[in-house]
Amino acid sequence: MAEETKKMTFEELLATLPCKNKEVPAKFNDLVKSVMSEGETIYFYVISDVVLGSRYGESFVAVTSEQLVSYDEIREEKLLTFKISDIEKAEVKRMYGNALFRIKTGGKIIELNKCSYSVTENFDNIAQYINDLNEGKDRQDLIEAVREAYEKRQLYCPKCGARLPYKNAPCIKCADKKKILGRILGYVKPHILLLIVALIMAVITTITNLVPPLLTARLVDGTLVNVADLVEGTPEMESRVNELFSIVLFLFIINTFQNIVGAFRGYILRTASERITNSLKTELYTKAQYLPIKYYDKTSTGSVISRINGDTANLNGFIMRISQEVLTQAIQLVGIVVVMVSMNPVLSLLSLLPIPIVVVSAKIFSKFIHPYYYRIWKRGAKINSILADTLPGIKVVKAFTSEEKSINNFTETNKDLISENLKTAKISSIYNSATGLVMMMGSIVIWGLGGYMVLTKASFLGSEALTAGGLVAFINYMWMFYNPVQFFVSLNETFISAFTSAERVFEVLDAEPEEDFGRGNIPEGGIQGKIEFKNVSFSYEKGKRILSNVNFVIEPGEIVGIVGTTGSGKSTVVNLLMRYYDNYEGDIFIDGDNIKNIDLQYYRSSIGYVLQEPLLFKDTVYRNIAHSDPTMPVEDVIYAAQVANAHTFITKLPDSYDTMLGERGVGLSGGERQRISIARAVLKDPSILILDEATSAVDSETESIIQEAIERIINGRTTIMIAHRLSTLKKADKIIVVDEGKIAEMGSHNELMEKRGKYYKLVKIQSLASELGDNGVFEG
Amino acid sequence: MENSVRFFSGKNIKIESGSMGVLLKITLPDGTVYEDVEPRRYFPISDISRNISIVRLEEDDRGRDKLHEYFIIKDTANLDEDSRKALLTSLDRYYMIPKILDIYDQKNVYGILQWKVLTDRGVFAFDIRDIYSSIKQLNSGKILVIDAYDNRYEIDDVSKLSKRGQKLLLGYL
Numbered sequence A: 001m002a003e004e005t006k007k008m009t010f011e012e013l014l015a016t017l018p019c020k021n022k023e024v025p026a027k028f029n030d031l032v033k034s035v036m037s038e039g040e041t042i043y044f045y046v047i048s049d050v051v052l053g054s055r056y057g058e059s060f061v062a063v064t065s066e067q068l069v070s071y072d073e074i075r076e077e078k079l080l081t082f083k084i085s086d087i088e089k090a091e092v093k094r095m096y097g098n099a100l101f102r103i104k105t106g107g108k109i110i111e112l113n114k115c116s117y118s119v120t121e122n123f124d125n126i127a128q129y130i131n132d133l134n135e136g137k138d139r140q141d142l143i144e145a146v147r148e149a150y151e152k153r154q155l156y157c158p159k160c161g162a163r164l165p166y167k168n169a170p171c172i173k174c175a176d177k178k179k180i181l182g183r184i185l186g187y188v189k190p191h192i193l194l195l196i197v198a199l200i201m202a203v204i205t206t207i208t209n210l211v212p213p214l215l216t217a218r219l220v221d222g223t224l225v226n227v228a229d230l231v232e233g234t235p236e237m238e239s240r241v242n243e244l245f246s247i248v249l250f251l252f253i254i255n256t257f258q259n260i261v262g263a264f265r266g267y268i269l270r271t272a273s274e275r276i277t278n279s280l281k282t283e284l285y286t287k288a289q290y291l292p293i294k295y296y297d298k299t300s301t302g303s304v305i306s307r308i309n310g311d312t313a314n315l316n317g318f319i320m321r322i323s324q325e326v327l328t329q330a331i332q333l334v335g336i337v338v339v340m341v342s343m344n345p346v347l348s349l350l351s352l353l354p355i356p357i358v359v360v361s362a363k364i365f366s367k368f369i370h371p372y373y374y375r376i377w378k379r380g381a382k383i384n385s386i387l388a389d390t391l392p393g394i395k396v397v398k399a400f401t402s403e404e405k406s407i408n409n410f411t412e413t414n415k416d417l418i419s420e421n422l423k424t425a426k427i428s429s430i431y432n433s434a435t436g437l438v439m440m441m442g443s444i445v446i447w448g449l450g451g452y453m454v455l456t457k458a459s460f461l462g463s464e465a466l467t468a469g470g471l472v473a474f475i476n477y478m479w480m481f482y483n484p485v486q487f488f489v490s491l492n493e494t495f496i497s498a499f500t501s502a503e504r505v506f507e508v509l510d511a512e513p514e515e516d517f518g519r520g521n522i523p524e525g526g527i528q529g530k531i532e533f534k535n536v537s538f539s540y541e542k543g544k545r546i547l548s549n550v551n552f553v554i555e556p557g558e559i560v561g562i563v564g565t566t567g568s569g570k571s572t573v574v575n576l577l578m579r580y581y582d583n584y585e586g587d588i589f590i591d592g593d594n595i596k597n598i599d600l601q602y603y604r605s606s607i608g609y610v611l612q613e614p615l616l617f618k619d620t621v622y623r624n625i626a627h628s629d630p631t632m633p634v635e636d637v638i639y640a641a642q643v644a645n646a647h648t649f650i651t652k653l654p655d656s657y658d659t660m661l662g663e664r665g666v667g668l669s670g671g672e673r674q675r676i677s678i679a680r681a682v683l684k685d686p687s688i689l690i691l692d693e694a695t696s697a698v699d700s701e702t703e704s705i706i707q708e709a710i711e712r713i714i715n716g717r718t719t720i721m722i723a724h725r726l727s728t729l730k731k732a733d734k735i736i737v738v739d740e741g742k743i744a745e746m747g748s749h750n751e752l753m754e755k756r757g758k759y760y761k762l763v764k765i766q767s768l769a770s771e772l773g774d775n776g777v778f779e780g
Numbered sequence B: 001m002e003n004s005v006r007f008f009s010g011k012n013i014k015i016e017s018g019s020m021g022v023l024l025k026i027t028l029p030d031g032t033v034y035e036d037v038e039p040r041r042y043f044p045i046s047d048i049s050r051n052i053s054i055v056r057l058e059e060d061d062r063g064r065d066k067l068h069e070y071f072i073i074k075d076t077a078n079l080d081e082d083s084r085k086a087l088l089t090s091l092d093r094y095y096m097i098p099k100i101l102d103i104y105d106q107k108n109v110y111g112i113l114q115w116k117v118l119t120d121r122g123v124f125a126f127d128i129r130d131i132y133s134s135i136k137q138l139n140s141g142k143i144l145v146i147d148a149y150d151n152r153y154e155i156d157d158v159s160k161l162s163k164r165g166q167k168l169l170l171g172y173l
Helices: A010-015 A026-034 A117-134 A139-152 A177-186 A188-208 A211-221 A233-289 A293-298 A301-343 A346-350 A355-391 A394-399 A403-456 A468-489 A491-509 A570-577 A600-605 A621-625 A635-645 A647-652 A669-682 A701-714 A750-757 A758-771 B081-094 B165-168
Strands: A042-050 A056-064 A067-072 A079-083 A086-094 A099-105 A110-114 A531-541 A544-554 A557-563 A584-589 A607-610 A688-690 A717-721 A734-739 A742-747 B007-008 B012-016 B024-027 B034-040 B050-059 B065-075 B100-109 B112-119 B122-128 B135-137 B141-148 B150-156
Touching: A010 A139, A026 A042, A026 A056, A026 A067, A042 A117, A056 A110, A056 A117, A056 B122, A067 A110, A079 B141, A086 A117, A110 A117, A117 A177, A177 A301, A177 A491, A188 A211, A188 A233, A211 A233, A211 A468, A233 A301, A233 A491, A301 A346, A301 A468, A301 A491, A346 A403, A346 A468, A355 A403, A355 A468, A403 A468, A468 A491, A531 A570, A531 B165, A544 A570, A544 A734, A544 A742, A557 A570, A570 A688, A570 A717, A570 B065, A600 A607, A607 A669, A621 A635, A621 A669, A635 A647, A635 A669, A635 A701, A647 A669, A669 A701, A734 A750, A734 A758, A742 A750, A742 A758, A750 A758, B012 B081, B024 B081, B024 B150, B034 B065, B034 B081, B065 B165, B100 B150
Parallel strands: A557 A717, A557 A734, A607 A688, A688 A717, B007 B065
Antiparallel strands: A042 A056, A042 A110, A056 A067, A067 A079, A086 A099, A099 A110, A531 A544, A531 A584, A734 A742, B012 B024, B024 B034, B034 B050, B050 B065, B100 B112, B112 B122, B135 B141, B141 B150
């Protein structure tokens, strides 16, 4: 349970005011103060971004303890003031891309300020405050509510004042990079030993990498020099041959050693990498399971999937780069520089000449090429979406003979993709050749000057005279030198990309989960099934009330039908009962306990929920039925299937209960899928059963099979049946008619028919439909 | 079936500004008068001057907006000058889709695109949260940009942006 916070006194609350959506320019503050009387306090500011002429400009509204002050720079009378008690109504008219804040006073509507959507909700708060205050509600409560709403919608970083990209977004400027990095590297900790071993191996191979060029130098300068003067069989010849074989053997040993160590290192790294990705993905997926439905209302499931797949892979790549390559590349860089300088400082300095060009051009190129890669990605995604739309929807494509249109669409997008690919390939080729040329020019200069130094035995700045072998080795080192340079040039981009992914991943990990999953009370003696809705009101979005003051009681074991037109609020009643949303007004009780106090996991496990569109998982029929507990005895699963009238058709499937269902239950008819989902609910043996339009998507014959199964399972359980077809409510003890979010009527079928209200009308409409040939009409 | 709505070409329809900026008084060719009605675009992005629906906004007993649709004006080009002006003024007050004339500045900070732009409504700065889906090229060739708060902006013709603006936009199309 949340810890109760001590309520502020009114004076303490006043000290936190005024609330503002962004910094208030001193000019605005002065304007408001100029119309205030003594003892008056400013409560709220809304700084708007649009003026009345629908242009961007300066305007604001301030609410004080006494009045409403409105300023608009293009209005004839720029500053307007109204006594709050004189305002009959304040409201925000939402338009397209903008909104209008207006008030009604003295029977007249006055349009005060305009704003873009970025500020609309602040105006909503002000309007609500004025209306509620004039209705006599408690001023302190109202101010606190507005203050809280403002804080939740913090558009500006409270620390540095920088603009935030969306409500409550973490401030990019203030984000502690070290903290983020620390958090990313936190995933390394459990695998640190593996990574240290891999790192040691990398350091060893990096150092051994520096040896072969020295050996080749020895080969050229010693072993293979002046071979024309050598005579076969002489000790000199023998010594040269021995040396040759020693060097070759040494080269062989080094290469073999490097490859063996490389293979081990590769395996160790892969192990660590897989484990890190796995722990990241599992943590993210686990969190995604416990996020409330309202999170998914605002964040697309696709976006969460891309975080679980793409962003975790990106983070893993970053971890590997940071934990391994930074050190090895640094060692390589320093090692090569030391060896090169010790061989010839002058040539070393000269070989650095192309570096600034390579570094700068790599920076420019990466910025330049990035948009092209994005364009390729976007076109690739478009092709994927065409495929995802048209291939699974091939029946529709054929039915509307739109094959040609689909082909043209695909061909055009593909052409576009090819064109972008070619453009990118052209730019990349030019860049690669150009940098290659610059580096080659560097080596040509070294060949020229180095060759001259070899020939003339000249030395500069006290360096030793260069030998032919030394020159070859030097040029080898020079080429090796460019790799770590390029690595460090691109390191910053790696950081940025990883931090972006980290932010997206941590946003999910840090999101508020469902509050009391596995932490609430478990009622003694289990759930009996008495349901009570007491003054329940709810809106998914502010301003659009879906349920208004809903009250009803369902006794244990009662069968209750909920009817109403589309959008009347029937399913919302179930959404609240399932605790998919907790932010409603009023209370819902089960057996007298507030459902918010019951352990969520236990509570949901006591409810069987059969949806209109049954969701089957890509798994066997058996595991689909035993979804809540795959270790259930086979007898129970088969019994559940029998109760649901599913057993007979399952046994006719090629692999019976082992039949693998495709995505969303492909391969079964709608009725068969529904019967499996009913069997799933039966197996749970729930105290409360909810059937949400369970038979609306099937034909009459299948409906009667399902109906028969339903009648069998509802016995002795509190059952809520949401239905369009009133014929499915034959067995209902009570029918609740919901209309525009309110309970319009409640009673038995006969009572409601006698009343001749909404229910009567619905029955009559369906009877008429029946006469015209439709099926499934209530006969009562 | 829902009630069918009548279409009028726009000829011989008289439109006058009503009591508030958005509200209109419309007289049909047969003399029927509609007062305090508002115009709505069927195609607010792709075809702003045709298929204008005329509606009245009413409040139900719970203070919720209910829209009552009367008829549709096929093409504003068929209206007389004064009527067209009154209609466009009303539409202009209701719809705010600033046209981006140039992109002055752009920063990509950890995946959030921050733009400072010149629009036909003045200079404005906004953030684009999901760059992958918030900058779209429509079939008409126009570019639709949606910011972090669901405000919409459009770019009629990319080639009319400055060279720098075109370059900044290039990567997101």
